[in-house]
Amino acid sequence: xxxxxxxxxxxxxxxxxxxxxxxxxxxxxxxxxxxxxxxxxxxxxxxxxxxxxxxxxxxxxxxxxxxxxxxxxxxxxxxxxxxxxxxxxxxxxxxxxxxxxxxxxxxxxxxxxxxxxxxxxxxxxxxxxxxxxxxxxxxxxxxxxxxxxxxxxxxxxxxxxxxxxxxxxxxxxxxxxxxxxxxxxxxxxxxxxxxxxxxxxxxxxxxxxxxxxxxxxxxxxxxxxxxxxxxxxxxxxxxxxxxxxxxxxxxxxxxxxxxxxxxxxxxxxxxxxxxxxxxxxxxxxxxxxxxxxxxxxxxxxxxxxxxxxxxxxxxxxxxxxxxxxxxxxxxxxxxxxxxxxxxxxxxxxxxxxxxxxxxxxxxxxxxxxxxx
Amino acid sequence: xxxxxxxxxxxxxxxxxxxxxxxxxxxxxxxxxxxxxxxxxxxxxxxxxxxxxxxxxxxxxxxxxxxxxxxxxxxxxxxxxxxxxxxxxxxxxxxxxxxxxxxxxxxxxxxxxxxxxxxxxxxxxxxxxxxxxxxxxxxxxxxxxxxxxxxxxxxxxxxxxxxxxxxxxxxxxxxxxxxxxxxxxxxxxxxxxxxxxxxxxxxxxxxxxxxxxxxxxxxxxxxxxxxxxxxxxxxxxxxxxxxxxxxxxxxxxxxxxxxxxxxxxxxxxxxxxxxxxxxxxxxxxxxxxxxxxxxxxxxxxxxxxxxxxxxxxxxxxxxxxxxxxxxxxxxxxxxxxxxxxxxxxxxxxxxxxxxxxxxxxxxxxxxxxxxxxxxxxxxxxxxxxxxxxxxxxxxxxxxxxxxxxxxxxxxxxxxxxxxxxxxxxxxxxxxxxxxxxxxx
Numbered sequence: 001x002x003x004x005x006x007x008x009x010x011x012x013x014x015x016x017x018x019x020x021x022x023x024x025x026x027x028x029x030x031x032x033x034x035x036x037x038x039x040x041x042x043x044x045x046x047x048x049x050x051x052x053x054x055x056x057x058x059x060x061x062x063x064x065x066x067x068x069x070x071x072x073x074x075x076x077x078x079x080x081x082x083x084x085x086x087x088x089x090x091x092x093x094x095x096x097x098x099x100x101x102x103x104x105x106x107x108x109x110x111x112x113x114x115x116x117x118x119x120x121x122x123x124x125x126x127x128x129x130x131x132x133x134x135x136x137x138x139x140x141x142x143x144x145x146x147x148x149x150x151x152x153x154x155x156x157x158x159x160x161x162x163x164x165x166x167x168x169x170x171x172x173x174x175x176x177x178x179x180x181x182x183x184x185x186x187x188x189x190x191x192x193x194x195x196x197x198x199x200x201x202x203x204x205x206x207x208x209x210x211x212x213x214x215x216x217x218x219x220x221x222x223x224x225x226x227x228x229x230x231x232x233x234x235x236x237x238x239x240x241x242x243x244x245x246x247x248x249x250x251x252x253x254x255x256x257x258x259x260x261x262x263x264x265x266x267x268x269x270x271x272x273x274x275x276x277x278x279x280x281x282x283x284x285x286x287x288x289x290x291x292x293x294x295x296x297x298x299x300x301x302x303x304x305x306x307x308x309x310x311x312x313x314x315x316x317x318x319x320x321x322x323x324x325x326x327x328x329x330x331x332x333x334x335x336x337x338x339x340x341x342x343x344x345x346x347x348x349x350x351x352x353x354x355x356x357x358x359x360x361x362x363x364x365x366x367x368x369x370x371x372x
Numbered sequence: 373x374x375x376x377x378x379x380x381x382x383x384x385x386x387x388x389x390x391x392x393x394x395x396x397x398x399x400x401x402x403x404x405x406x407x408x409x410x411x412x413x414x415x416x417x418x419x420x421x422x423x424x425x426x427x428x429x430x431x432x433x434x435x436x437x438x439x440x441x442x443x444x445x446x447x448x449x450x451x452x453x454x455x456x457x458x459x460x461x462x463x464x465x466x467x468x469x470x471x472x473x474x475x476x477x478x479x480x481x482x483x484x485x486x487x488x489x490x491x492x493x494x495x496x497x498x499x500x501x502x503x504x505x506x507x508x509x510x511x512x513x514x515x516x517x518x519x520x521x522x523x524x525x526x527x528x529x530x531x532x533x534x535x536x537x538x539x540x541x542x543x544x545x546x547x548x549x550x551x552x553x554x555x556x557x558x559x560x561x562x563x564x565x566x567x568x569x570x571x572x573x574x575x576x577x578x579x580x581x582x583x584x585x586x587x588x589x590x591x592x593x594x595x596x597x598x599x600x601x602x603x604x605x606x607x608x609x610x611x612x613x614x615x616x617x618x619x620x621x622x623x624x625x626x627x628x629x630x631x632x633x634x635x636x637x638x639x640x641x642x643x644x645x646x647x648x649x650x651x652x653x654x655x656x657x658x659x660x661x662x663x664x665x666x667x668x669x670x671x672x673x674x675x676x677x678x679x680x681x682x683x684x685x686x687x688x689x690x691x692x693x694x695x696x697x698x699x700x701x702x703x704x705x706x707x708x709x710x711x712x713x714x715x716x717x718x719x720x721x722x723x724x725x726x727x728x729x730x731x732x733x734x735x736x737x738x739x740x741x742x743x744x745x746x747x748x749x750x751x752x753x754x755x756x757x758x759x760x761x762x763x764x765x766x767x768x769x770x771x772x773x774x775x776x777x778x779x780x781x782x783x784x785x786x787x788x789x790x791x792x793x794x795x796x797x798x799x800x801x802x803x804x805x806x807x808x809x810x811x812x
Contacts, residue, residue, distance in 0.1 A: 069485065
């Protein structure tokens with residue numbers, strides 16, 4: 001039977017069979033169904049994303065701007081210390097507010113000079129037990145003059161490497177002439193010097209968190225040579241450097257002063273955490289919770305290398321105050337904070353002892369403290 | 373079938389209003405019958421009817437008639453769609469959960485913040501910032517020991533030190549998780565340190581609460597105080613344990629006591645029913661040349677003090693001089709009789725007559741052996757002194773008797789024995805008898 005249907009071009013009817021009409025309708029329905037499913041799927045996904053975003057924004061608002069200034073400050077300084085999450089506090093705070101938060105949560109600068117007489121390095125065969133309150137059960141390994149302890153706190157896990165002979169500790173670099181080429185991974189720097197262990201060192205240009213680790217910031221002295229001074233030789237850097245007597249000197253010094261003090265190996269970062277046995281003065285939480293690295297020295301000359309994991313569920317990170325607590329517990333007389341975040345790594349005999357932040361392993365860095 | 377023409381449906385042809393009304397009435401009054409389920413034929417007929425209606429509507433739309441309201445139809449489909457019902461339901465649920473979560477998080481953070489030690493530190497710091505040194509004196513542990521009661525000096529010194537200078541405070545490093553330490557600075561100098569410790573209580577959500585631990589100012593030193601106000605002198609005072617002592621208006625406390633439970637007599641020396649007074653000795657320091665010391669008993673009566681050595685006083689049972697002078701002769705005679713008994717010059721029977729039956733003195737006399745005394749011609753006494761006659765009651769007193777007991781032998785030699793007795797004498801009727809005796 002013939003059925004008249006309207007032509008889409010006007011009122012001119014076209015003659016179609018019933019079967020054709022049915023087939024046409026079926027195709028139309030299938031297309032409509034597919035469109036409907038696609039639209040609904042997209043709507044669902046977008047809605048989920050929007051809900052998650054709104055929930056995160058609401059939670060963030062309560063955390064940053066809510067009733068707890070302590071939590072807001074901690075989150076702010078923690079994120080400001082990172083490269084990738086710096087933008088988050090900006091959503092909730094103005095620049096002036098962030099500056100005020102940073103000002104009330106920091107470690108005060110110290111002008112104290114390292115008293116080298118407080119370090120008495122034992123000669124071979126004269127080693128005497130250091131005065132620490134460290135439990136022996138924290139010892140992970142002890143061999144070849146190196147002890148590695150597990151460090152644990154309320155919000156962090158990490159490792160403390162104690163090198164009994166300070167003359168074995170020096171600065172390793174990715175190359176003597178720093179340029180735009182990428183740095184090396186920590187194990188590569190350690191292997192470059194034929195060393196057995198190492199920790200990441202000083203800071204480097206890292207704009208947007210994607211720096212290639214090729215250019216260090218601040219003073220770099222390796223093997224008695226000043227390799228980088230980032231500016232004039234009179235520019236003050238906060239430095240941790242070993243002099244020729246293997247005493248770790250911590251504090252501000254220019255490149256010229258480093259040379260005059262006989263510094264053989266030095267790196268810059270800061271702040272100074274312990275100077276002459278006294279903890280640095282802290283304000284508020286002192287800093288955020290992040291992975292951290294520090295170097296220090298005990299009264300008997302043993303070098304302390306502390307690395308803390310962070311940004312994971314099992315280890316959120318440590319503040320500067322936490323670092324000071326651990327360093328003093330291990331008997332540090334002088335100690336300096338080094339570069340942290342995704343750079344914080346401890347390498348010992350072909351293994352990275354800590355987890356690190358980057359899933360693919362170590363990031364490229366220009367400098368490290370190595371143990372020969 | 374009538375066409376719909378946009379107006380109210382017209383009365384079916386051939387039916388009058390009256391008949392329609394009658395039909396309605398019949399329908400109301402007639403017993404209700406169960407509705408029949410439409411049969412297959414009725415369902416098919418209805419389907420054909422609906423299809424015809426749609427076709428007619430399409431044709432009418434094609435001729436330019438009124439179009440069906442597409443919008444209303446789509447809205448009706450949206451709300452009827454199961455997907456959208458679920459979608460909007462879940463969206464509403466998510467909104468509610470976000471609100472609940474936000475409120476919960478707000479509560480958690482509020483509780484956490486309220487438990488932070490910084491707020492307690494703020495309160496303590498206000499004492500310094502407002503220069504409330506009177507209140508600080510009560511909290512400052514070093515002030516109590518150094519200033520030694522000179523609160524006015526303490527306050528004045530603190531005001532001098534802080535005048536015109538900025539007072540600031542900051543958290544200092546503390547190795548212990550159970551302590552927060554704060555430094556207070558005046559200008560660039562450290563002025564004081566105070567600590568906070570856990571109070572033992574928790575907030576409603578289980579966060580640890582804090583309280584003030586210690587306050588130490590390291591400003592006023594002992595040397596400065598001594599140089600300014602003069603050296604302090606140490607004093608001692610011994611009083612009955614139920615008495616209170618005030619020195620220059622400030623009461624001495626148990627912490628000032630250096631000895632307690634001091635007794636003047638051996639235990640059980642007095643007859644039962646008479647309690648020997650126990651004394652407490654206090655030590656204190658004062659810059660005053662003559663500190664004003666006052667002792668009051670439990671009833672508030674002021675007690676007399678007597679000197680008990682250099683820079684020392686005692687208040688308690690004392691020698692009754694009047695009584696002593698009146699009865700010294702009899703007391704001395706009794707003591708000498710006892711001495712003679714010990715040398716065998718007085719019989720036991722006679723001596724027992726001077727003692728209270730079944731008293732400690734009676735027992736002592738019974739058991740005493742006088743083998744120690746050498747054979748002698750006679751005994752005499754020199755330098756007899758009676759002292760410390762203390763009346764414990766109307767019928768009991770103790771005293772101390774000393775003398776030189778000299779025994780002269782037949783060869784003419786003399787043996788002198790320095791003797792001291794502490795005696796407890798009680799009145800029995802009209803006579804005084806010995807109750808207890810200690811030979812020193």
